[in-house]
Amino acid sequence: MAAAGGTRRGARLSAAALLLALLALVALLALPALRAGHGGEGRAGSPRLPPGLLEELRQRQRDLRRLAAGGEAERGGGGGGLGCADLRGATGGGVLGSGFTKVVERAALAGGGGAVALKSVHGGGREVRQCEQRYGAPAGCRRLAAYKLLKEVALLQRLRHPGIVQLRGQCYDSGGDPGAGVTAVLELGAPLEMIQLLQTPWEERFKICLGLVKLLFYLAHSPLGSIVLLDFQPRQFVMVDGNLKVTDMDDASTEELSCKEDNDCTLDFPAKSFPLKCSSAGKCDGINEKKNLFNAYRYFFTYLLPHSAPPALQPFLSDILNATGDLRYGINETVTAFEKVLHLYKSGLYLQKRPLLLKEYISLKGFRTVEAEDYKCWPSYSHLGCLLSVHSPEEAAAICNSQSQCQSFIVTQQRTWTGRTLASFQSSPTDLIPDANAVVYIKRSASSGKRL
Incomplete structure (x- = not known):
């Protein structure tokens, strides 16, 4: 893994310091390309970059500088604190996905630091391969792809929202290839x-x-x-x-x-x-x-x-x-x-006015039904039975009445993200067990079959 080998430096920086570090990294990446573009060589034996590739590199460099220098990252955001040293000893968990430019790998941080996603340049991706076909310059093409990853890091440092994946840090391995050595550390998602x-x-x-x-x-x-x-x-x-x-x-x-x-x-x-x-x-x-x-x-x-x-x-x-x-x-x-x-x-204002149906049920406070696999409804919160979100017992009664299999239900203590409760619907009254926090509702027509 590019971020886990070679010489590394730990980085626990503020958002502002990370932006400055990013600008320095832009200059570092640009140096070989600019030297090659002026007739020199970025490194010993490296060929001069074709003018077209050089122009693409300069364009991405300008875009990245504009983003990185655009101002302070928002309060509470930008970059987390993980750097190269934090990735030392991380164990890989396989490739999560790969795309046109980048590859994403799962990694478990050493010392109980949890799992993260490591995003780096995909050397075998279509962007690098197509660039190599056009220009025949592998190192320059990897640098071109690296600018795209650095742009993403710059954006994640500036943009903080619950709907944007969190940037937990970044690593640049200066001892490796300028493109392959860039890694973004992100929160792990499915x-x-x-x-x-x-x-x-x-x-x-x-x-x-x-x-x-x-x-x-x-x-x-x-x-x-x-x-x-x-x-x-x-x-x-x-x-x-x-x-x-x-x-x-x-x-x-x-x-x-x-x-x-x-x-x-x-x-x-x-x-x-x-x-x-x-x-x-x-x-x-x-x-x-x-x-x-x-x-x-x-x-x-x-x-x-x-x-x-x-x-x-x-x-x-x-x-x-x-x-x-x-x-x-x-x-x-x-x-x-x-x-x-x-x-x-x-x-619950969406509920249409209808006859009160809960009166058709006997309520047994202090009891709940024995959990068992029962009839299924769609879409249920449980694959073992019919578990649905309800605003109130009255709504649960209406749902039960609408399902031919339902003879009883219990409004559980579980709540959804909206604060509504989950109700479990059952096809027949089953054995009841004491539960001080529960109420079982049984259709009066089926109540003769209950056992206490």
Whole structure:
């Protein structure tokens, strides 16, 4: 692992010191390229870099300097404190994934420091290989890829949000290859599995969409201006403790498209196009925000929002889908719409007025049913039975009445992220055991079969 071998220095730096260190690293990476570009050699025996590659290196160097020198990292963020010395003795846990530019490996830090993700240049990735085919300069191509990773480090130092993966540190092995020696240390997340998400309860899927909307609101109003995720795909996100986080920021851009007239500002997607306005400043007005929002609609909202949602909330969710799918909503309006749905759901105000059904049940306080595998419902919080989120026992009674198998239920002490409780539904009254904190509800028609 590039970060775990060779000469290393520990680094426990403040966010400001890390930005200064990053600027120094930019200069270090640029030195061989600039020497090669002026007819010299970066190192003994290294060839002169082709002019095209040299220009690409200079462009990425300028972009990185602008980001790194753009100001102080936000309070409480930037860089953590892990450096090269902290990675000494780390044990590898295998490759988590690889892409166009980078490879990500799992590592367990020595001394009980926990597991992290180590992101480094992918020497066999398409970017390096295509660059080598164009220019025939392996070392220069790895440096080109390294700038992309350093850009990501700079962005993670500046941008702090619960929806962005946390940068825990960085390491630069000056004794190795200038490209291969750069490693970013990130909090560890699990790959996003959309098929698995589709099988989770609606409340959990809504949480993911709400977290994404809050992230896009932050990116639209970030300290660096409006930021667009150019490579917006589910694979760019991970799950950390049940929360969605973007983990790949190297293709993020703070630049909005320049224009001379409105015709220069068409936002094109495979199935739709949106005409935008050219502002007086010569920029396509809101293009970054709108591109992020439509990508969220087509990759996340359409799949995760509507299915198995409470019927009374479905009209509100349809409005969100229609408005974001047509880009009638900006991110501010979308956040407001999501927060309205959340309020209705948490408060129980979405529940339609209906006859009181709980009176059809006998309540037995101080008891709970014996846990056993029972009938299943979808989508359940448990694969062993039917465990659903409810606002109140009255809502649980309505759910039980709607399921032909259900004869009893218990409102558990477990709570979801919204503060709602989980109710376990069962097909027949089973043996009851004492539990001072529990209440069992049994249909009166089935109560004769209970045993105490």
